Amino acid sequence: MAALIEIVIDGERHQVVEGMPLAAALLRLGVTTFRTSVQGEPRAPVCGMGTCFECRVTVAGRAHQRSCLIPCSAGLIVETRHA
Amino acid sequence: MTVSSRSPDVIVVGAGVIGAACAAALSLNGLRVMLLDADFAGGGSTGVAMGHIVVLDDSDAQLALTARSRTLWTELAPGLPRDCEDERRGTLWIAATDAELAAARDRGRVLAMHGVETAILNERELARQEPHLRAGLAGALFVPDDRVLYPPAATRHLVRLAQARGATLREGCAVEAIVAGGVTVRERGGASSTIASAVVVNAAGVDAPILTPGLPIVPRKGHLIITDRYPGLCSSQLVELGYLASAHGAGGASTAFNVQPRATGQMLIGSSRELVGRDRGINEPVLRAMVRRAVDFLPDLANCSILRTWTGFRPATPDNLPLIGRWDPIDGLWIAAGHEGLGITTALATAEIITAGILSQASPISPLPFSPMRTMHPGAAELN
Numbered sequence: 004m005a006a007l008i009e010i011v012i013d014g015e016r017h018q019v020v021e022g023m024p025l026a027a028a029l030l031r032l033g034v035t036t037f038r039t040s041v042q043g044e045p046r047a048p049v050c051g052m053g054t055c056f057e058c059r060v061t062v063a064g065r066a067h068q069r070s071c072l073i074p075c076s077a078g079l080i081v082e083t084r085h086a
Numbered sequence: 087m088t089v090s091s092r093s094p095d096v097i098v099v100g101a102g103v104i105g106a107a108c109a110a111a112l113s114l115n116g117l118r119v120m121l122l123d124a125d126f127a128g129g130g131s132t133g134v135a136m137g138h139i140v141v142l143d144d145s146d147a148q149l150a151l152t153a154r155s156r157t158l159w160t161e162l163a164p165g166l167p168r169d170c171e172d173e174r175r176g177t178l179w180i181a182a183t184d185a186e187l188a189a190a191r192d193r194g195r196v197l198a199m200h201g202v203e204t205a206i207l208n209e210r211e212l213a214r215q216e217p218h219l220r221a222g223l224a225g226a227l228f229v230p231d232d233r234v235l236y237p238p239a240a241t242r243h244l245v246r247l248a249q250a251r252g253a254t255l256r257e258g259c260a261v262e263a264i265v266a267g268g269v270t271v272r273e274r275g276g277a278s279s280t281i282a283s284a285v286v287v288n289a290a291g292v293d294a295p296i297l298t299p300g301l302p303i304v305p306r307k308g309h310l311i312i313t314d315r316y317p318g319l320c321s322s323q324l325v326e327l328g329y330l331a332s333a334h335g336a337g338g339a340s341t342a343f344n345v346q347p348r349a350t351g352q353m354l355i356g357s358s359r360e361l362v363g364r365d366r367g368i369n370e371p372v373l374r375a376m377v378r379r380a381v382d383f384l385p386d387l388a389n390c391s392i393l394r395t396w397t398g399f400r401p402a403t404p405d406n407l408p409l410i411g412r413w414d415p416i417d418g419l420w421i422a423a424g425h426e427g428l429g430i431t432t433a434l435a436t437a438e439i440i441t442a443g444i445l446s447q448a449s450p451i452s453p454l455p456f457s458p459m460r461t462m463h464p465g466a467a468e469l470n
Contacts, residue, residue, distance in 0.1 A: 041315065041350050041351075064389075065389050066314070066315075066316055066389075066390075067314045067315075067316075067391050086315045086316075086317050086351045
């Protein structure tokens with residue numbers, strides 16, 4: 004069994020599986036709006052393999068990171084719903 | 087023989103922002119306009135331009151033209167559709183050193199004398215207004231009424247204004263020659279034909295000299311970069327004061343810090359200048375120098391994703407002033423071209439001068455410094 008680790012999503016601590024793609028972890032936690040489109044619409048993952056750019060979130064202060072390509076690691080700070 | 091009721095009063099060659107503005111102004115003054123473009127409206131230099139509506143004061147003539155045209159854009163602004171992304175962002179001319187800040191104060195006084203609102207920001211005030219700029223800059227000259235907009239959309243709007251007053255637009259219609267009394271054209275996939283018109287306006291930008299040999303216009307290449315959306319990284323158009331020194335540098339490539347916030351939260355990053363003919367390729371050393379310069383002023387750009395880079399050609403003239411007015415060697419031919427990097431800014435005032443000239447009316451600013459004939463009679467530009 005993979006270890007459970009703690010990451011911070013929008014200011015709240017959550018336990019996630021270490022090494023799981025961040026996008027999958029967010030979906031399992033019930034996150035539905037990963038980012039906000041240029042017209043203000045909610046967006047969430049489509050492809051899960053780095054192609055569609057719909058799953059972008061802010062990670063450690065860097066905007067527009069594709070969450071499907073980032074493995075969960077302890078202490079990750081994630082913000083969703085950004086432009 | 088009957089005169090066709092469909093024959094235009096004026097043919098405008100080139101549906102970039104200059105041609106579209108001329109078509110709109112001429113149509114609003116009751117003339118029947120035909121607007122021709124070899125490709126499509128806004129598809130040339132207009133479509134790859136930054137869209138900075140800016141007052142510049144390299145010369146009295148440039149200051150008069152840019153200030154007048156900015157006033158006209160400001161008047162037009164409430165009627166611009168959303169897709170024009172028009173915003174009164176203001177320009178921050180950034181002084182890196184105290185010497186540059188002293189020069190900025192002088193420029194501010196010149197602009198103020200011509201009714202252009204300005205403010206001088208010291209180091210602390212600049213840091214408060216644009217907190218992502220690097221620390222230790224001396225200050226800035228702020229010109230709050232400068233604007234940004236999306237040039238191809240604004241151009242389509244000007245075309246629609248013209249069409250609403252009866253103008254016709256023919257895209258994919260390449261003008262092969264301008265002759266006294268009309269033009270010869272070739273439609274896409276068609277044969278050559280002649281369209282008669284007593285008046286023709288050559289607004290073909292970098293292609294203007296192909297149709298009117300003797301016009302001193304050369305393509306000055308520029309690179310632009312657009313980033314992903316990072317709202318709040320900057321709020322005004324940021325330009326280094328050194329820009330003016332490098333902007334017209336002859337010879338090799340020059341770059342300067344010039345970043346524009348877009349309504350979407352994206353940023354356009356410029357700028358570069360090169361004289362390399364019509365080579366459209368990305369010059370990677372120039373692009374790298376541009377990015378380094380931008381990151382030097384705005385360090386957080388280093389964490390931003392670039393979506394796309396491209397190049398375009400500014401129609402440059404030897405004295406950095408556009409060619410606007412009658413071209414004597416061909417009866418009925420007017421020129422509206424050679425606006426270099428200020429075509430979006432000066433389009434509306436250019437159209438005003440052209441329209442006043444064709445209608446033999448007085449224009450709000452003196453047209454003399456812009457006469458294309460100055461290139462044939464050296465010294466004519468000093469008549470102002």
